[in-house]
Amino acid sequence: MLLLVKRIYFVFALFVCLLIIQKSLEYYIPNFEVGFLIGKSSIFPIYKLFLYSHIIGAPIALLTGLFQFSYRKSNLHRRVGLIYVSSILLLAGPGGLGMSFYALGGTLNIINFLLLSTLWLITTFLAFYYAKQKDYEKHRSMMIRSFILTNSAILIRLFSYINHELLIFEIEIGYIIISWISWLPALLTYELVQMKKRLTSD
Template structure:
């Protein structure tokens, strides 16, 4: 993900993924701004999210857990999810891809907000469950790219077909796995 993000430094409008988004870049003035907000904030969210389930931090360094958690929540609620929503409206692959990315952004915002409000209300169990859901959606940045590599190398579908498929595969299986895990935990 760092390598992907570094392609967009310095700020350019015709590099990597943006090469196929020139209609949006030239026709929608805010697109490039929201795109870069999303790309630049995502790397921080991923790094912050990876630390939050570390048992050492949770038990021995709760202040670090809280501070990184606040960065994670703030970045998603004010940068990553809103910018994802905006660029999701213009996703490649048409209507089905757009619905997927818009839904992903809304759920990402909601789960993160619920995780934050749950801990403010001192409901640790609910906080953990919602933050796991949130990170499952954060992690879609990685799983989407993995699915793309798998699908392209195995099946060689048309590019827009790939977008329609990975738009859903990027996050839906992640969320199903977390829901299954939470269900199994509730039965213990």
């Protein structure tokens, strides 16, 4: 059953990732009336450095992350893992961090994306560090944290689509709420499970 769920999720996430790539292509011809670029014409010469780093690196991270967690015993695990780590530490993470200061939704969303980007960079770096130290248990736990944060790209679009169709929240408030729930509940749940395991084993 778990394997079936993982496969269904893999197909769904892959589909969304391809949509993200398609959507990202639109940003190479700037339109300051839609998406990340709303109201950013004056800062675009600086903002585009962060934007393009993020929209190049994030799909690579998502695709390689999906591969890593779907085919963990593959002989390509190490090589694909290096691509995953590099895409986040060199492109998507710094790009997302820079974009955070200009996030739509005001202070709450600036804080949200700053936290998300910072934790993404830290957990990914630590996952790489522990792999180099051959501490594979810590490597795995940090990589799970990193991928939870990577996966926020999927959930933010899924929840946004649901909110758009059902009008659960007003659009601007909804974007702030969705931005937070795209990663924080999943990460906190994982931390609580890990804490429970540690208490049980003591």
